[in-house]
Amino acid sequence: MAYYSVNNLNKSFGDVQILKNINFSIEEGEVLSIIGRSGCGKTTLLRSLNYLETIDDGEVYLKDELLHSNSFPKKESDIIKKRIHYGLVFQSFNLFPQYTVYGNIELPLKLMEEKRKKENLPSILTKPINEEIIDLLTKIGLENKKDFYPNQLSGGQSQRVAIARAMALKPDILCFDEPTSALDPELTDEVLKVILELKEKYHLTMIIVTHEMSFAKKISDKVLFMDNGEVVEYGTPKEVFNSKNERTRAFLKSYITLE
Amino acid sequence: MEQFISITLELLSGLASSVFLFLFTLLISLPLGLITCFATMSKFKPLSWLSQGVVLVLRGTPLMLQIFVIFYVPGLLFGFQWPSLSTGNVWFDSTFSTRFIAALVAFSINYAAYFSEIFRGGIISIPKGQFEAGAVLGMNKKEIFFKVILLQMVKRIVPPIGNEIITLVKDTSLANVIAVTELMFRAQQQLNKGLIWPIFYAGLFYFLFNALVTYLLKLTERKLEYIKV
Numbered sequence: 001m002a003y004y005s006v007n008n009l010n011k012s013f014g015d016v017q018i019l020k021n022i023n024f025s026i027e028e029g030e031v032l033s034i035i036g037r038s039g040c041g042k043t044t045l046l047r048s049l050n051y052l053e054t055i056d057d058g059e060v061y062l063k064d065e066l067l068h069s070n071s072f073p074k075k076e077s078d079i080i081k082k083r084i085h086y087g088l089v090f091q092s093f094n095l096f097p098q099y100t101v102y103g104n105i106e107l108p109l110k111l112m113e114e115k116r117k118k119e120n121l122p123s124i125l126t127k128p129i130n131e132e133i134i135d136l137l138t139k140i141g142l143e144n145k146k147d148f149y150p151n152q153l154s155g156g157q158s159q160r161v162a163i164a165r166a167m168a169l170k171p172d173i174l175c176f177d178e179p180t181s182a183l184d185p186e187l188t189d190e191v192l193k194v195i196l197e198l199k200e201k202y203h204l205t206m207i208i209v210t211h212e213m214s215f216a217k218k219i220s221d222k223v224l225f226m227d228n229g230e231v232v233e234y235g236t237p238k239e240v241f242n243s244k245n246e247r248t249r250a251f252l253k254s255y256i257t258l259e
Numbered sequence: 260m261e262q263f264i265s266i267t268l269e270l271l272s273g274l275a276s277s278v279f280l281f282l283f284t285l286l287i288s289l290p291l292g293l294i295t296c297f298a299t300m301s302k303f304k305p306l307s308w309l310s311q312g313v314v315l316v317l318r319g320t321p322l323m324l325q326i327f328v329i330f331y332v333p334g335l336l337f338g339f340q341w342p343s344l345s346t347g348n349v350w351f352d353s354t355f356s357t358r359f360i361a362a363l364v365a366f367s368i369n370y371a372a373y374f375s376e377i378f379r380g381g382i383i384s385i386p387k388g389q390f391e392a393g394a395v396l397g398m399n400k401k402e403i404f405f406k407v408i409l410l411q412m413v414k415r416i417v418p419p420i421g422n423e424i425i426t427l428v429k430d431t432s433l434a435n436v437i438a439v440t441e442l443m444f445r446a447q448q449q450l451n452k453g454l455i456w457p458i459f460y461a462g463l464f465y466f467l468f469n470a471l472v473t474y475l476l477k478l479t480e481r482k483l484e485y486i487k488v
Contacts, residue, residue, distance in 0.1 A: 051394075083394070084397040
């Protein structure tokens with residue numbers, strides 16, 4: 001059984017089916033990239049996995065724990081328990097402007113610790129909270145910016161902080177929703193480099209929705225190409241980028257001519 | 260000169276009434292406005308409709324009329340008398356009279372209605388991503404509101420809330436329609452004795468009061484400057 005598997009996921013907005021029978025699985029430490037045109041459903045897929053959208057049908061397993069089924073948990077605390085298996089990095093960072101870099105990471109950690117204490121659950125910290133936060137900031141190379149406010153950071157730095165924050169609760173799967181789409185071209189590299197390091201140094205399991213084809217080729221163990229809400233191609237980067245499938249080729253061609 | 264001093268003292272005691280009315284109204288209507296705002300934004304439709312209906316009535320009818328209604332109607336219908344509270348304060352009227360309490364209730368619910376809509380505007384102006392970022396970081400709704408949204412909302416609504424607060428300073432004079440012994444009531448007593456100038460003198464009091472309020476609002480804005488949304 002795979003580490004993480006998505007089985008027959010379906011979702012509609014009204015009459016329009018956005019996700020049609022999505023299936024994929026990844027092993028621990030693997031990176032999956034999801035590619036496809038704007039509007040193909042890749043962001044909706046990621047948002048559904050993170051409980052920002054409901055699903056109509058399907059099952060998602062992490063090891064043997066059922067994370068999603070068509071019965072969406074009613075109680076907020078139940079959703080929270082499932083959703084913190086994931087971390088999500090947004091396209092537009094969504095840092096909290098009233099907190100410093102340090103505070104942005106401290107807030108979710110502190111609140112989670114409080115909640116867990118109330119329910120007599122073990123702490124997720126392995127060392128004092130301030131060391132934990134500095135560690136995260138070191139991983140993204142911004143420990144010297146810990147007292148800065150988000151508006152004092154560049155876009156690339158903001159996104160790196162958002163990555164550190166998404167890792168704070170030690171998610172099993174770190175998700176990225178077009179992490180460099182809101183950045184100037186000269187700032188994308190520093191973010192991609194950090195993500196690559198997370199794979200190479202820390203072996204994080206990641207799902208990345210991206211338009212950066214060469215990056216996807218380089219970092220991914222598996223690539224999933226979506227078109228019109230369905231999985232057209234799913235395999236190793238080699239398989240997908242050398243595909244004979246017409247739809248895949250047409251999509252990839254539009255990028256190759258640009259690059 | 261003696262007359263000037265005695266009238267000044269007279270007006271100052273009226274001002275004390277006005278200030279208390281102002282402060283207590285804020286103290287009650289700000290949280291009440293937030294609760295009303297939550298009710299309006301509730302996904303439970305009947306509650307939202309009820310709240311919207313109440314706000315419609317409170318914003319749609321004159322505050323002066325509401326003061327009358329709140330002071331007289333409970334008595335006429337149910338024989339209910341608003342309580343009075345003894346403060347033992349010699350400087351102030353020594354009691355919060357039944358009239359004062361009734362006026363306070365009217366002001367509080369009226370301003371809560373206005374505040375609730377300002378709060379609602381503030382909340383819906385916060386980008387959805389802030390709520391979602393809080394959610395994916397394992398926060399519940401309460402934590403998201405109080406730890407993430409509230410301060411950003413406050414920053415955005417200081418100017419419109421300031422408008423209302425400044426209006427409230429002057430609106431306290433409406434309490435004199437049920438003979439609350441506030442500043443305008445005191446000035447009018449002099450008018451009835453044939454003295455015109457105390458009414459302008461009272462105007463100066465309101466103006467200085469609002470100058471102070473304006474200064475405090477500016478200070479608040481400056482305090483929140485570090486948040487760039």
